Amino acid sequence: MLTVDNLVIRFPKPHSKLIFKKEYQTILHNITFSVKQGECLGILGESGSGKSTIGKVICGLLTPYKGTVTLSDTVLYGKEKIEPGILSVVFQDYTTSVNSRFTVRDIIKESLVVLQRRTQVKLDFDKETIELLELVGLSADFINRYPHQLSGGQLQRVCIARAIAVKPELILFDEAISSLDAHTQVQIMDLLMKVKAIYNFTYIFITHDLPSVTYMCDRVLFLNKGQVAEIIPVEMISEVRSEYARKLLHSILEINRE
Numbered sequence: 001m002l003t004v005d006n007l008v009i010r011f012p013k014p015h016s017k018l019i020f021k022k023e024y025q026t027i028l029h030n031i032t033f034s035v036k037q038g039e040c041l042g043i044l045g046e047s048g049s050g051k052s053t054i055g056k057v058i059c060g061l062l063t064p065y066k067g068t069v070t071l072s073d074t075v076l077y078g079k080e081k082i083e084p085g086i087l088s089v090v091f092q093d094y095t096t097s098v099n100s101r102f103t104v105r106d107i108i109k110e111s112l113v114v115l116q117r118r119t120q121v122k123l124d125f126d127k128e129t130i131e132l133l134e135l136v137g138l139s140a141d142f143i144n145r146y147p148h149q150l151s152g153g154q155l156q157r158v159c160i161a162r163a164i165a166v167k168p169e170l171i172l173f174d175e176a177i178s179s180l181d182a183h184t185q186v187q188i189m190d191l192l193m194k195v196k197a198i199y200n201f202t203y204i205f206i207t208h209d210l211p212s213v214t215y216m217c218d219r220v221l222f223l224n225k226g227q228v229a230e231i232i233p234v235e236m237i238s239e240v241r242s243e244y245a246r247k248l249l250h251s252i253l254e255i256n257r258e
């Protein structure tokens, strides 16, 4: 289970007029939510609302000014060290999230090495990689390919295989399917649902996209200017109470209609 409690993130203002003191801009204001084991939480909000900043805190790229993030009884950013491989991230920009000089074998092996170290069980890397490739819908012969020899959808499948390979507690998807075409998006969402059912993974799904939230998520968190406007089960999404969530849903539906 992931628990985010009273998270505050602030950044120094770039053009502060103060000379001896830094001025700060608060980006996330006392964010509190939790995600149960096996649950998928969608984070929906306008551009600049702070969605990716929440993701960056959870995956350790940013340290909170205040608040705590706890994953399976481990306080991230506390004195305890995060166990490597406890969480995985899949970003939108799959081209820059892999080393272009690595083959698919090398990309996935990085995760398998972490898993081997954690479990102290010797792995047959090629066998595990081929199984993972098959799980994400790619045949064994992809193992020797380089990123430039793959389509966007295929490369994102490799990134998903890499994320799964460490058997993490939680996988964070930050706009992970947004740049794929509609058909590939549906295929990848089906794949993610299948993988989640097999491993009972916990997912956080950051997106602008309402249909993917309703398709994938159990609950949705509406983020407005760095504040939680509302958290609601997906099947009750048409009954949102906060003005922000109502307006956001309305504007998304209008755009989709056009």
Ligand SMILES: Nc1ncnc2c1ncn2[C@@H]1O[C@H](COP(=O)(O)OP(=O)(O)OP(=O)(O)O)[C@@H](O)[C@H]1O
Pocket (backbone or CB within 6 Å): 011, 012, 027, 045, 046, 047, 048, 049, 050, 051, 052, 053, 054, 208
């Ligand atoms: N390192 C940083 N320094 C200063 N400001 C930052 C930094 N990172 C993000 N911000 C600001 O924090 C705010 C939230 O950014 P964030 O990327 O989390 O938004 P988002 O909801 O993910 O947007 P999008 O959907 O466009 O990706 C933005 O105003 C952004 O300019």
